[in-house]
Amino acid sequence: MNIKQKQKLVLGSLVLILVISSFTYLPVMADDDDGDGVDDDVEEQNKRDISVNYDGDDAKIESKLDTGEVKNRFMAKMEGTSEGLKFDFEFEKDADSNQTVIKFWLVIPEIVEFLDTNTNGIYDPSVDTIASTYLISSYKTLVYSIETMNNESVHTFNIETSDGVFSTTMYVSGEFVEVNDILIAPSQFKFDIVISGFNYTEIDSLLALKIELDSEFDVEFEEDEKTEDEMNGRSSDEQEVEVGYGDFTCYFSWLKTATIDGVEQDVLASPVVTSLENSVMYLNYPQGTEIIHDPKVGIQGILNIAGDFGMIFIAAVALLTIPGLALLFKRRNKR
Numbered sequence: 001m002n003i004k005q006k007q008k009l010v011l012g013s014l015v016l017i018l019v020i021s022s023f024t025y026l027p028v029m030a031d032d033d034d035g036d037g038v039d040d041d042v043e044e045q046n047k048r049d050i051s052v053n054y055d056g057d058d059a060k061i062e063s064k065l066d067t068g069e070v071k072n073r074f075m076a077k078m079e080g081t082s083e084g085l086k087f088d089f090e091f092e093k094d095a096d097s098n099q100t101v102i103k104f105w106l107v108i109p110e111i112v113e114f115l116d117t118n119t120n121g122i123y124d125p126s127v128d129t130i131a132s133t134y135l136i137s138s139y140k141t142l143v144y145s146i147e148t149m150n151n152e153s154v155h156t157f158n159i160e161t162s163d164g165v166f167s168t169t170m171y172v173s174g175e176f177v178e179v180n181d182i183l184i185a186p187s188q189f190k191f192d193i194v195i196s197g198f199n200y201t202e203i204d205s206l207l208a209l210k211i212e213l214d215s216e217f218d219v220e221f222e223e224d225e226k227t228e229d230e231m232n233g234r235s236s237d238e239q240e241v242e243v244g245y246g247d248f249t250c251y252f253s254w255l256k257t258a259t260i261d262g263v264e265q266d267v268l269a270s271p272v273v274t275s276l277e278n279s280v281m282y283l284n285y286p287q288g289t290e291i292i293h294d295p296k297v298g299i300q301g302i303l304n305i306a307g308d309f310g311m312i313f314i315a316a317v318a319l320l321t322i323p324g325l326a327l328l329f330k331r332r333n334k335r
Contacts, residue, residue: 038176038183038234045304048074048174048186050155054144059157061172063186065302071096074299076189078157078170080139084109084212085159085168089189089250091299102248104215106297108193110135111166112208112282113200121268123208123282131202138162152177160194167194180294182255183234188298195291207291208282213252213272219245221272221279227253228300241272241281242300254295260288267293 031040045067053060058079065072077088090103111134114123142159152175160167171179171190184190198207213221222242228251229235240253257264270282285291 042304043176046176046186050172050174052144052155054142054157056141059142059144061155061157061189063172063174065186067304070304072302074187074302076170076172076297078142078159080142080159081107082137083107084136085139085166087170087189087297089297091248091250091302093248102215102219102243102245102250102299103217104213104219104243104250106252107212107214108136108166108168108209109212110210111195111198112210113198113202113205114208115202115204116206121206121266122270122284123206124270131205132199134165134198136161136166140164149173150178154179165196165198167196168192169194182294183229184296185229185234185298185303187302188296191295191297193291193293193295195285195288197289198291200287205287207285207287208270209285209293211252211281211283212278213241213243213281214278215243215245217245219243221274223269223272224251227251228298229253229296232303239269249300250297251300252295252297254283254293258285258291258293260286260291 046065047067049064049066051062051064058077061076061078063074063076071094073092075088075090075092077086079086079088084107086105086107088103088105090100092099093101112123113131113133115129115131116123117128118124138161140160140162142157144158145156147154147156152173154177155172157170157172158167169192171184171192173179173184174186176183176185178184179190180192182190193209195207195209220243222244224240224242227235227238227240230238237256238253239256240251243250243252254267254269256267258267259265265286265288268284270284272279272281274280283293283295285293
């Protein structure tokens with residue numbers, strides 16, 4: 001056997017070893033007893049304790065992780081106010097210190113029916129004509145319950161306006177769980193937003209759901225086309241606004257489609273406009289008797305997904321080692 005053949009044999013053996021080694025991780029990654037697509041070890045590492053304080057007018061939710069040295073807390077408050085449906089969110093990196101590192105709130109004050117003058121599908125207050133405005137200010141009693149979904153406990157909070165035109169249900173779980181075919185992580189709060197029986201005044205109008213974002217801190221609101229869930233393979237076709245402060249980032253994300261009268265249709269989001277008072281954006285929908293949309297709120301970077309590291313490490317070794325050996329052999333052949 002000549003030198004070149006030996007070199008090829010070495011490279012081929014190395015590739016074979018790396019491929020075989022990668023399979024040692026597959027049984028671990030495939031250990032998914034509840035069938036939600038998330039490895040059981042990853043679920044166990046990210047399991048959170050949920051506590052709820054509910055009195056009929058508002059609900060306060062605390063999601064706490066206490067695994068070894070990792071302790072953090074994510075809190076939310078859901079409340080119907082005269083100025084709109086309000087959600088407060090805050091995150092504490094160290095759950096024992098009671099020191100909030102990021103806090104913001106989201107308010108849904110109104111639905112705008114508008115005539116799309118520039119036909120771009122997005123409400124532009126400086127150009128488009130308002131046909132009517134629906135204020136979200138009067139509500140039925142907030143309803144709290146614990147439901148079992150795919151063998152997991154899910155805390156649900158439902159509130160709707162007095163006439164039932166606008167409603168939302170918030171879902172929170174200490175586990176990864178599928179809710180209405182959407183996988184939510186324990187670091188997230190999922191919403192079902194429903195607009196039903198809206199009284200349209202124009203035949204060819206569109207609807208814009210106003211979203212106000214604000215914070216006590218000097219945060220930055222940045223639009224992002226790629227969400228954390230998309231990058232980790234838990235979702236697709238999403239868009240988000242990031243709420244950044246220091247080393248931490250919250251996000252408000254949504255699917256780019258909504259179910260309108262049983263049909264999936266595109267949802268367009270207006271750019272975030274920031275003023276001295278707050279930041280405002282609109283989610284825009286075509287007309288429909290029933291509009292159902294699925295936003296989420298969460299914290300980036302607090303999920304422990306180290307189970308993927310083995311495969312990443314193997315890929316990195318292959319990318320670095322094989323070309324290096326090939327170059328070394330090539331240089332030797334020139335001597």
